[in-house]
Amino acid sequence: MTKTAIWCRHAGDNIIGIGAEIPWNIPSDSQKFWKMVEGRQIVCGRKTYQTFPPAKLEGQEIVVVTGDENFEVYDKKKQLTVPDVKVFKNWEKEIYIAGGAQIYNAFIAGGVNKLMPEIIVDCVFQGELLPGLCGEAAEITPAVKVMEKQYRQITPDYELDEVITRIFIRKGEFVDQAVLKHLLTVIDSQSPRLAGTE
Numbered sequence: 001m002t003k004t005a006i007w008c009r010h011a012g013d014n015i016i017g018i019g020a021e022i023p024w025n026i027p028s029d030s031q032k033f034w035k036m037v038e039g040r041q042i043v044c045g046r047k048t049y050q051t052f053p054p055a056k057l058e059g060q061e062i063v064v065v066t067g068d069e070n071f072e073v074y075d076k077k078k079q080l081t082v083p084d085v086k087v088f089k090n091w092e093k094e095i096y097i098a099g100g101a102q103i104y105n106a107f108i109a110g111g112v113n114k115l116m117p118e119i120i121v122d123c124v125f126q127g128e129l130l131p132g133l134c135g136e137a138a139e140i141t142p143a144v145k146v147m148e149k150q151y152r153q154i155t156p157d158y159e160l161d162e163v164i165t166r167i168f169i170r171k172g173e174f175v176d177q178a179v180l181k182h183l184l185t186v187i188d189s190q191s192p193r194l195a196g197t198e
């Protein structure tokens, strides 16, 4: 089934997080993400799962990738753990890959054809990183390099609050039009198109 990756990366260095934090605070960007995945199944790494606000965890379908077989999910009816991303090679449900860096890089740059998402929602933050954050930078340059070679942009750029949003699809792959329509409806309802990128 269709796999869609959604991220927001920093322009230039492809950083998506520092320590446990996203190093910018753009409410419209997180609103867009939660609208896109509402009622749909998210896949994320254990570290990213632990950064989601409890209010968002309630009732949301999530598959958490973790090597810890004792890891406890928040909502046992809707959420589960898996020990490796390889299980998604033949996953029957539509999934939304939600990070972090280890997960995006494993799906897109891990060299396993059947893991690569058909669609990437590429959001690029143009502003300055928040100062004073501690921890290691999580970055997705390997995944972005693959996207630039093996995917093509099929929408204009949309811009809101210093974030440019556009959709890429994998060259030569069938793309589910209903999924694309859903993603575009969310983006279109929120962000103006950037002039000159039609």
Ligand SMILES: NC(=O)c1ccc[n+]([C@@H]2O[C@H](COP(=O)([O-])OP(=O)(O)OC[C@H]3O[C@@H](n4cnc5c(N)ncnc54)[C@H](OP(=O)(O)O)[C@@H]3O)[C@@H](O)[C@H]2O)c1
Pocket (backbone or CB within 6 Å): 006, 007, 008, 009, 015, 016, 017, 018, 019, 020, 021, 022, 044, 045, 046, 047, 048, 049, 051, 065, 066, 067, 068, 083, 084, 085, 098, 099, 100, 101, 102, 103, 104, 106, 138
């Ligand atoms: N800007 C964005 O769009 C965005 C989106 C999501 C996250 N983020 C940020 O990204 C950062 C977290 O990213 P991260 O790369 O450090 O961590 P992550 O990908 O969220 O999670 C890493 C964890 O996932 C598990 N894992 C990953 N690959 C695995 C595999 N092949 N097999 C088994 N388990 C695997 C391991 O869990 P165990 O250690 O439990 O085994 C690993 O420690 C945070 O700063 C977060 O805020 C940003």
